[in-house]
Every structure is written in structure tokens, then in C-alpha cells.
Amino acid sequence: MSQENIQLPEDLLQEVGRQIAKFPEGMQKSALLSVLHIAQAHFGHLSEPVMDYVARLLHILPIEVYEVATFYSMYDTVPVGKVKLEVCRTGPCMIEGAEKIVSYIENKLGIKDGETTADGMFTLKTVECLGACGYAPMLQAGEKFHEHLTEAKVDELIEQYRNNPKANYLGL
Amino acid sequence: MDRKLLLEHIGVEGIHTHDVYRKQGGYKAVEKALKSMSPDDIVEEVKKSGLRGRGGAGFPTGMKWSFIAKPEGVPRHFLCNADESEPGTFKDRYLMEKIPHLLIEGMILSSYALGCNQSYIYIRGEYMYVLQILEKAIAEAYANGWLGKNIKGSGFDLDLAVTTGAGAYICGEETALIESLEGKRGNPRIKPPFPAVKGLWGRPTVVNNVETIAAVVPIVNEGGDAYAQFGIGRSTGTKLISASGNINKPGVYEINMGITVEEFIYSDTYCGGMKNGKKLKACVPGGSSVPILPHYLVCKTAAGEDRLMSYESLSDGGFATGSMLGSGGFIVYDEDQCIVRNTWNFSRFYHHESCGQCSPCREGTGWMEKVLHRLEYGHGKMEDIDLLWDIQRKIEGNTICPLGDAAAWPVAAAIRHFREEFEWHVNEPKLCVTKNYGLVTEKKFEPVNA
Amino acid sequence: MSETNPKFKVTIDGVEVEVDPGTTILNAARLIGGDVVPPAMCYYSSLQGSGGKCRTCLVEVSKGSEKDPRPMPKLVVSCSTPIMDGMEVKNKSSEKVMDARAGVVEMLLINHPLDCPICDQAGECDLQNLAYEHGKSTTRYEFERRTFDKVDIGEYIKLHMTRCILCYRCVYTANQLTDQREHGILNRGDAAEIGTFIEKNLKNEFIGNVIDVCPVGALTDKTFRFRSRVWYTKPMDAHRDCKCCSGKAVVWMIGDEVARVTARKDQYGEVKEFICNECRFEKKEKSDWTIEGPRHIDRNSVISANHYEVEAPAHTPLLNKA
Numbered sequence: 001m002s003q004e005n006i007q008l009p010e011d012l013l014q015e016v017g018r019q020i021a022k023f024p025e026g027m028q029k030s031a032l033l034s035v036l037h038i039a040q041a042h043f044g045h046l047s048e049p050v051m052d053y054v055a056r057l058l059h060i061l062p063i064e065v066y067e068v069a070t071f072y073s074m075y076d077t078v079p080v081g082k083v084k085l086e087v088c089r090t091g092p093c094m095i096e097g098a099e100k101i102v103s104y105i106e107n108k109l110g111i112k113d114g115e116t117t118a119d120g121m122f123t124l125k126t127v128e129c130l131g132a133c134g135y136a137p138m139l140q141a142g143e144k145f146h147e148h149l150t151e152a153k154v155d156e157l158i159e160q161y162r163n164n165p166k167a168n169y170l171g172l
Numbered sequence: 173m174d175r176k177l178l179l180e181h182i183g184v185e186g187i188h189t190h191d192v193y194r195k196q197g198g199y200k201a202v203e204k205a206l207k208s209m210s211p212d213d214i215v216e217e218v219k220k221s222g223l224r225g226r227g228g229a230g231f232p233t234g235m236k237w238s239f240i241a242k243p244e245g246v247p248r249h250f251l252c253n254a255d256e257s258e259p260g261t262f263k264d265r266y267l268m269e270k271i272p273h274l275l276i277e278g279m280i281l282s283s284y285a286l287g288c289n290q291s292y293i294y295i296r297g298e299y300m301y302v303l304q305i306l307e308k309a310i311a312e313a314y315a316n317g318w319l320g321k322n323i324k325g326s327g328f329d330l331d332l333a334v335t336t337g338a339g340a341y342i343c344g345e346e347t348a349l350i351e352s353l354e355g356k357r358g359n360p361r362i363k364p365p366f367p368a369v370k371g372l373w374g375r376p377t378v379v380n381n382v383e384t385i386a387a388v389v390p391i392v393n394e395g396g397d398a399y400a401q402f403g404i405g406r407s408t409g410t411k412l413i414s415a416s417g418n419i420n421k422p423g424v425y426e427i428n429m430g431i432t433v434e435e436f437i438y439s440d441t442y443c444g445g446m447k448n449g450k451k452l453k454a455c456v457p458g459g460s461s462v463p464i465l466p467h468y469l470v471c472k473t474a475a476g477e478d479r480l481m482s483y484e485s486l487s488d489g490g491f492a493t494g495s496m497l498g499s500g501g502f503i504v505y506d507e508d509q510c511i512v513r514n515t516w517n518f519s520r521f522y523h524h525e526s527c528g529q530c531s532p533c534r535e536g537t538g539w540m541e542k543v544l545h546r547l548e549y550g551h552g553k554m555e556d557i558d559l560l561w562d563i564q565r566k567i568e569g570n571t572i573c574p575l576g577d578a579a580a581w582p583v584a585a586a587i588r589h590f591r592e593e594f595e596w597h598v599n600e601p602k603l604c605v606t607k608n609y610g611l612v613t614e615k616k617f618e619p620v621n622a
Numbered sequence: 623m624s625e626t627n628p629k630f631k632v633t634i635d636g637v638e639v640e641v642d643p644g645t646t647i648l649n650a651a652r653l654i655g656g657d658v659v660p661p662a663m664c665y666y667s668s669l670q671g672s673g674g675k676c677r678t679c680l681v682e683v684s685k686g687s688e689k690d691p692r693p694m695p696k697l698v699v700s701c702s703t704p705i706m707d708g709m710e711v712k713n714k715s716s717e718k719v720m721d722a723r724a725g726v727v728e729m730l731l732i733n734h735p736l737d738c739p740i741c742d743q744a745g746e747c748d749l750q751n752l753a754y755e756h757g758k759s760t761t762r763y764e765f766e767r768r769t770f771d772k773v774d775i776g777e778y779i780k781l782h783m784t785r786c787i788l789c790y791r792c793v794y795t796a797n798q799l800t801d802q803r804e805h806g807i808l809n810r811g812d813a814a815e816i817g818t819f820i821e822k823n824l825k826n827e828f829i830g831n832v833i834d835v836c837p838v839g840a841l842t843d844k845t846f847r848f849r850s851r852v853w854y855t856k857p858m859d860a861h862r863d864c865k866c867c868s869g870k871a872v873v874w875m876i877g878d879e880v881a882r883v884t885a886r887k888d889q890y891g892e893v894k895e896f897i898c899n900e901c902r903f904e905k906k907e908k909s910d911w912t913i914e915g916p917r918h919i920d921r922n923s924v925i926s927a928n929h930y931e932v933e934a935p936a937h938t939p940l941l942n943k944a
Contacts, residue, residue, distance in 0.1 A: 022333040024290070027373055032355030033338050037297065048820050063806040064356075066819035070808040071357040071527075073339035074297045090521050091259040091460055091514065092416040092503055128341065128521050129259040129460075130298050133501070134414060134422035143300045340810075357807065362674030362702045528788065528807075528814035530675050535729035538812045542765045559762060566725030569696045570677055 006053040012038055016057060028058050032068055036075055045076040073127065081116040081123035082165040085157075086140045089126040092133035101137050102126055104151050108158065121165060122158070142166070177390040177402065177410045178383070179426045182270050188305065190312035193273040199318055201392040202280050206326035209392070214285035218388060220396025222408035227253055227344070227381030228459060228499040229574075230483050233388075239368040240286055241376040248376045250288040252279060252385055253349055254295040254302075257341040259460035259521060260501025263412035264382035266424040268295075268302050272309035278385035279332055280318060281392050286378055289329050294349050297338040306334045341525035345573045346379040347371075348527065359529050360573035383412050404430030407482035411497070413442075417455075417504035420444035433457070433479040433486075434471040437504060450506035453611055454589075457486050458498020460518045461578030463585030464511070465495050467611065491585065510608045511593050515586040516544035522579035533576040536567040540583055547594060550601030557594045561587055630707040631688075634658045634681075635715045647700035647711055648679055652890065659890075660713050661723075661752050663730070663837050664789035665701035666892055672794050673701035676787065677726045678752060682719050685710035697722055720756070727756045732763040733812065734838075735784050743839030745852040748891060749787060770815060775805060776824040778844050778903045779833060783815050786840035792816060792832035799896060800826035816840070827866060830902040834885050834893050845903050846874075846882035855881050857919060860911035866898035872917050873908075880906045889920055 008016065015038055019031040035054055036046060043050045051065040058065075069075045076084075085105060089098050102113065105124055109117050116123040132138040135147035139157075146157055176182075186192035193199075205214055219234030240248060252275065256264040268275055275293070283291045295303050310332055313319045321329045340358045342348045347361035350372050371377020387409060391399045400408040407429040416422045419437065421444035427436065436442045437452070446452055455470045456462060473479050474493035479486065486497045505514065523537040540563050546552050564580035571577070587594060597604040629640040634651050635658040641650045649667070651659045660681055665673035679701045683694035688708025697719060700711070713719060731753060738744045770783035788807070793816070796803040804824050808817045818824070824832075833841045855874040862869045874882045883902045885893040905911065 019335075022292075022335060024373075027354075029355035030335070030353055033297070033352065034336055037300075037336065037338065051819075058355075060355075061803060063803055063819070066808060067357055067806040068355065070819070071340065071810045072297070072337065073524075075338055089517075091456075091517055094514070094517050095417055095503075095505070095509060127339075128524050129257060131256050131262040131265050131296070133260050133262050133416035133503070134424065135262075136416065136422075140298060143304075145301070357810070362699070364702075364704070523811065526811040528809075528811040529790075530677050531726055531729045531787065532677055534788065534812050534814070535732050539729075539732060539763065539765075566722065566729070570680060570722050570725065572674060572677075 006043075006049050008039070008042055008053075012042055020058070029060050029064070032058060032060070032065065033072070036065070036069060040075060044082075045079050047077070051077075079116070081121050083121060083141055083161045084123045084125055086125045086127045086130075088128070088130045088132065088136070088138050088140075090129040093129075093136040093138060096136035098126075098137040101139070101149050101151075101154060104154055105158075108154070121162060174428065175402075176426045177399070178267065178274065178386050178412065179271070179424075187271050188269075188273075188309065190273060190309065190316055193271070194316075197393075198273050199277055199316075201389045202277055202318060203324065205281055205284060205392050206324055206328060211285045211287055214281060214388075214392060217391055217396035218285070221387075221391045221399040222396075222403075222406060223384065223387055223391060223399070224407070224483065225381060226383035226387070226411065226500070228258065228461070230497065233380065233384055236368070236380075237282075237286060237378060239366070240378055241369045242287065243376070246375055247290065248286060248288045249372045249378075250279070250283045250286050250291040251346075251349065251353065251372065251377060251379045252291070252293040252382060253344060253346065253379050254293050254299070254382050255337055255341075255344040255349060256299075256382070256499075257296055257344050257525075258499045258501055259518065260416055260456060260503040261414050261459050261499040262416075263414045263424045263500060265299055265302055266414075267382060267386060267412065268299075269305055272306050273313065274386045274389055275306070275382055276309055276313050276318070276332065278388045280323070280330060281388045282378075282380065282385055283330050283332075284328055285388075288378075290331050291333075292353060292372075293332070293334045294343070294353050295334055295336055296343070297336050300336070303334050303336055310334065340527075341521075342527045342573070342575055345575065348573065349379060350377060357527070359527050360575075362572060402428055404480065404482050405484055407484060407497075411481070411500050413481070413500040413502050415443050415502045415504070417502075418447045418450060418506035418509070419504045420447050427481055429480075429482045431481050432471070433481055436481055436502070437471070443502075443504065446504070446506055448506075450508065451611060452504065453507045453509055454505040454511065456495070456501070456503040456505075456582075458496045459501030460503070460521065461574075461581055462496040462498040463491050463494070463581050464505075464514075464589065465585075466589040469493055469589075491581070492588075495585070507611050508608055510548070511586050511590040512544065512548045512597050512604075512609075515583055516541065516548045518582045519544050519579065522575065526575060526579070530572045530576070532567045533571045533579065536563050536576075537579045539563055540579070544583070547597050548604070550597065550605050552594075552598045552601075554595065554598050556598070557587060557591065630705055630709075632705040632707075632709045632711065634711045635713050641705060643704075643707075645705055647681060647683075647698070647703050647705055647709075650705050651700065651711075651713065658713050660700045661748070661755075662701055662890070663748055663752065663787060664791060666791050666794070666835055667890075668892065668894065669791060669794040669798060669835070671797075672789075672791055674699050676730070676789055678723060678730075680719060680722050680726070682712040682716040683709060684712050684716075723756050724758070727753055728758070728762070730787050731757060731761065733768040734787070735767065735769070737785070740848075741785065741839040742842045742847055742852075743785075743836075747839060748837035768812060773817075773821070774844070775818060775822070776829065778830060778899065779824060780842050780844050780847060781816060782840050782842065783817070784840075785838050786816055787838055788814055788816070789837055791835040791837070792841060795832050795835050795896075796824075796826070796829065799828040799831060802826065827899050828896060830899045831885065831893065831896045833902075834887065834896075837891070843882055843884075843902070845906070849881055850876055857917040859886065859914040859917045861914065862901065862905060862911050864898060864901055867901060868895045868897070869901060870895055871897050871901055871911075873911055873913065875908075878908055880908055880911065886917070887919075 019034040020028045023030040055062040055065045137149045138147040181196040223233040224230045343352045343358040348358040352358040367377040452467045473488045487494045519541040523541040528534045564583040567576045568580035593609040660679040663676035680697040681700045687706030860873040885897045
């Protein structure tokens, strides 16, 4: 993607403006995390030109964006699939069989943790506690929490997302 | 006193909307406060209530509020910590999702009490759908005159916005949260200065947990003294407990502090007993950071008294035989669970979540994870157990923020109470991969490596 | 505390000193000097925001203050903890401190390459000194060590991230001396690293100072790399007319050659006057400088062992190895 092509559409620029407006003047850097979510939802991942673009939007240095984008686990600085299946692997989810769910998905999609299917549809990622311990095991796809997972439920989900790969943040 | 103070109306259809919430008596506390109470009156009521921070540390809220600096002409900020990420804890998500106006009402009261005109809710990025629920509720609150300029003719202005994290447990630490809210990496700050003096954008700031802020609503409605009637001793009021693990009824429960742990685990009102008729092996009563208790110390203290769901009783016996109420993330383990695996799992979590600023935590969390992994997969050595003990000891208390302690405590407690199980992993390197150790036998407590 | 004397009294390892309110324990200890001074790997007095991270300067506060004599429950970082009147601090006299410090050193070393024999920083390395004093001769770490590729971050600077202890000093230096910081801390936890994210040359005319503030061999001067062990060179105070900086520097001589140029460091290894890239990297002729005389260096004993402060006999085999 060349620099010129990096441009958020008008409605998302408005959303960026709304995020910036939450903070006092001169404190627009506070909107960085939100703006990165918006950029990632639109562009798929945070490539270097996208991050430079975000830096320009917020009038901050590119390194300030790189530092933040590489710190938080939700940001992808490399390409990922259209749908990220993020399976919680921590404590209570492990007790309830998260590891089995992960292997099931790995076998079903033919990818390992952290990998993307050849068709670019799914990325499997194990993540740390998502705050659904009482409803374990669970995975998050886009904004949505899918709880009390079983193999049958995973089949259903994968089918559903394959037909409609809209699983991004901010309902994009 | 089975009455609920926070979740009383949780079952009412549409309670997430302003109008239904209002019909159930919502925003009465704001009306009362703005009409008849000064900011200091509210601080006073909160002090009287004995309310303690519900995020994990249990620090008295009224006292925390009284520390806020009030330099002339400098704005102050009130922040809600909705970065709930402690494994085992999911109560804040439940509260925000089901009854968002309760949090907003608490935010208004607290901001008024502290003289803050611009407040933020910082929510973890993974809770994006909850953020949208909150934004809708905030828009309703603005539309109904509970937020904005000159609220209900009181002369008090308050702007409230939600902002988001992006995947970092460390941002639950209040100074890391502030850094993150400033659009930076979630690196905890070196204290002093404390946020009460220099917080968000260098201004005096108070950060409270979602549940703490929600509790201000019943405190203002009914008075601090009435609130303090709930609970037991210095553990006043009710507490949301997130119950998970091998129990029949996982979920979020509002308990009156002081009920017994036994009642909480086995009664049908709460966890409904152990799943599949299995035996209780262990319990982590306050989120992954707090010491794990072996079955014989869960329902009874070392002195043989009933263990209660309260700050004091759960920590009775210190770390030798007690634990902590923490965030109320109550994880129950049955006889089929492996303590070494669980400890490794938690260690991996802390390794993953360490911000990397200070050396003991950055290097030590990864080291512990590697040693535990080796033990769990049958490649461990007997010395590894003492090595782990020594690593955790060198992390604890020596780091910038409590994440170091949180990483050290679960390892220490697991070795303290389940040493035999660790040794078994070394002695049975093949068996330990396919089979679990089972129940730990009851033993008299002897300090390990003390 | 009388009204005419607003100074605070603090006792460190039994030695009393009076300091201005607001002074940190570390700086109070530096006023006393000698053995009571805790080591500091990340704190740098002229870099705002530095300190608190490496945890090597942990000390025990056995008495909080005259008013509130209770001891502090945990060890505190001396570089960021302000003293209170009547405070009593234990550094070397505290077993707890020595134990914790040994722990910190061990943590700093588990992922360190221990490549001192080929490291340019050897002989003037804070980590080497710290490990010598507080470390063990064996390691208990049996896993693969973290490694990174070496990268050039500019014409003159080599970044060898594997050696980095993440003190953040170079980041604060860039923040303070330049208005366009281009490098920073990427990733997190034990995967955190100093970097530019994409390959970039750090170009600012003061950026060379990151080499001087680096406590280890993570940032080295490419014009000097592998030329000589530092203890074979003779540090001389020197100055020149510079439009950009004060021009006050130390030139490290091998015979009549200027092998490298650094800023002048005090006894705690801190630069008080930063120098520009031109002085540091481009003025390598003896004629570029007015040599004032030998630089006294008392923290790095290996360098002092070179006896450069007196005229060296012509046959000294240690000299001029390059």
C-alpha cells in the first residue's frame, strides 16, 4: 500500500474526530489507542504507512505510534485473516477445556496458533484472560464473545464466519 | 440481610436503558446529592460506609478520596478503572453490560464529591461491545440532563466519556492506566508522585474500580451508616464475586460480606456445589494473583474457624495459611486439576503481561514460566522447586508495581501448599504428563524454605 | 529542623548528611560518597524521567522520618525516593538490600550474552562492574538466551540490542536533546527492545550522546568499534571551538592518534555537558583538539590501571595494540 492510498473514509474520519473531542485541547494523543482500533478495523492491520498516517492525524511522532502499537496485544502490525479467532487460554478457561478447543480449531483449519489459513479467512490466536471465566471455554471474534464453547459450536461459528466474515471491531 | 445493593434490579427487563433504570429509582442519588449535599458530605458518607476498593487492593475509598490535591486553578480528574483483566474476574463486565447507568450514576456522584468536571471510564479494549453499551447509556444520560453543563440546575458541570485500552493487563494498575489514557505504553509510573497529586496530564487524579464507583450510589441513597450495616467488621457492604472453575453454577453473585465460604461454594443460592460430585482440591478466592488455598484451608482457617467471605477472614493466617479477597475472582479446582499446570498457566499469563520496564519482573516472570513448563512436562529437577521459590522471592516487593507481587504470590503459594505435587512431577516424569496427582493430603502447615 | 535551617538530616549506613528537602536518597548518598552510594544503572541525573526501572539502587529505609519513625515495609528505589527529615537508610549495611541487589543482577544477566571479551564497553561497563561486585560466578539460568540482530541506527551508531538492559536512558536522551525522537521502546515484557521499528538512520546532531549514556555495550561508536580495548587507550581532557556544542570532550588516544571522542563523565559515569556528533565522530585528528591533560577516571579501575596519568615508559607492552 503506498502512502497516497492511506486514507480513512469520511465517516471514520468523523469517528476519529469524535474520539479526539473527548479530550481537552492539546491532549489529542489520548485518542491514540481508539484511533489505532479504527485504523486497524479499516485497513486490516497496522502497517508502517498506516501508523505514520495515524501519527499525522494526531500530530504526534511516528515512533510514538510504533511504541504503542507494539505494546498492546490487540494490535496487529502484520497481516492477519479476515476473522481472528482469539481463544482464551488462561486459568479457568484451561480448566474447562480451552486447550482442546484450540487443538480442535487447529485441526479443523489446518493452522497452528498464530497462523492464518491459506485463503486469508481465519487467524487463530490464543489470548490471555478475556473476563469470561464463568462461561468458559470461550473465544472472541471481532467484538463478539462466544462462550460455553463445544466442538459443535466451533463448527457452527466457523461456518457462520466463513459465509459472513464480518468480525471486526467497531462493527466495521 | 440478603438484600442486594448493586444488582437489586438486575432482573428487570430493559434495566440497561435510562427510562427503566430511572423508574426503578435510578439517579435518585444524584438528585439527592446535588440538591442537599456538599461534595464533602459525600466524601464523609463514603468514609462512614467503610467502603474499600473493589479492584483488588481493598484500600479505603474515603481515605483515597481525601488524598486528592486541590491546587487553585488546576482541573482534577476522576477515572473509572474498567480494565478488568485479572484472571477469574468478570464482575465489572457483568455490571456494565447489564446496568450501565449504575456506573454512570456513581461516576457523577464521585466526580461531584471530588470536584472533577471531566471524567473518563477506561475500559479494556476487548470489551468493545460493552463500550458501545456504555456510550449509548452516556448519550441517554446527557439527553436526560444528568451530564453536561449545570446538571439539573445545580451549577455542577460534568463531561463523561469512555475510552479504551487495547490488550494489556498492566493497565489495571492505576498509573499504567493513566499512561495508557494519555495515549502511551502502559508502563506504570514510579511513585511518588502519586496520582492524587500528579495523575492524568499531570493533574490531581483519582482512579477507582467499576464496582467501587457503583457502590457510591447506595451509599448516597441510604447513607454511609446504613451501608456499613451490611457486611462484617471492616468488610462492610456487599461484594460482587465472580465464580468460576469446577462448580455447578459459575457466574457473578452479589454477596453480603461475612457469609461463609462453605455456604458460597455449596449452597444453591451461589455456586451450587462441586460439579459432577467431585471433591474440592483447592481454591483461588480473589483472582489469579492471590495465594491458592488447599482444600483444608478453604472453608476453615488454620485455627479451625469458619472461613468467611470477607477481607479479613480470607487473609486470616497471612500468606502462610490464608489468602486474599482480592478482586473477588473465585476459582474453584476439583480433584482432577493439576496444580503445577495451573501455576504454569498463571505464570505464562504474568510473563505475557509484564510491561518490561523493571528488571525483576521483566526477566523473572519469563524465567518462572520456563521452569514451571519444564516441571509440568516431566523435564524438571528437584532443585527447580527451590529455584522457583528463590526467583519469586527476588521479584516480590522489588518491582515498580504490584504485577511483580501478583506473579510471585501464586508460585509461592503453590509450592507452599502443594510441594509434594511438584516433587511428584519430578519423580514421575512420564506419569505426570498423562495423569494428575489428585488430592493433596491434609497436613499441618510447615513453612517451606522459610 | 529549625526555621533558619530548612535542611533535612538523613543517615545512610550510619553516615549523617544534611540535604535540601526534595533530594533523593541516591543523591544524598552521592553527597557522602564512597561505599554508601548505591549503584544506578538507569537513573541519570540530567535525564528527566529516568530512574526507578533497573532496581539496582534499592535500599532499606529502617526509619521513615523523625515524625514517623516506622520503617518502610518494602525496599525502595533510592534514585526516586525523596528523603524525609530524620530518615535512616541502609545500603551496604542491609542484608536484605544485598540479597535483593544480587537478585537484580542475576535477572539482568540471565538474558545478557556475557560477551565481555569482544564487547567494546568492557572496562567501562556499569553492568560488568555491578556483576563483579554483586553477581555470582555461575548462572542458574539454563534456557536459551534472548538474542537480537545487530543493527546500524545511523552512520555512526551500532545497536546491539542483545546486550541492552532496557534502562530507557537513550530514549530520554533523544527526547531531551532532539525534537524529533526516532527511536523508542518497542514490544513489551522480555520481548521489549530499543528500536526504530523500520530501518531508520538517527540523524540528529546530538544523537551520538546515546552512546555515552548507555550503561552497557548496546550502543557503540562505529568509528571506534573493535579498534582497541578501552584500557589500552589514554583518555585526555581536550577542547575545541565548536559552533554546535561546548566542544569540551575527552579524547581517547592510542599513541598520537585520536581513537575516539566522548563527552566528559563524572565519577558516577554521568555526562554533564553533551557533545555534538561532529566533535564525537568527525574530529579524529590530534590537531583538531587542544589537549588539556590526562582525564582522571576513578570509577573504572581497569582504565586507571593503565597508568596513563603518568608518562608511560616507551616499552609498555599494553599500549598501542591497535
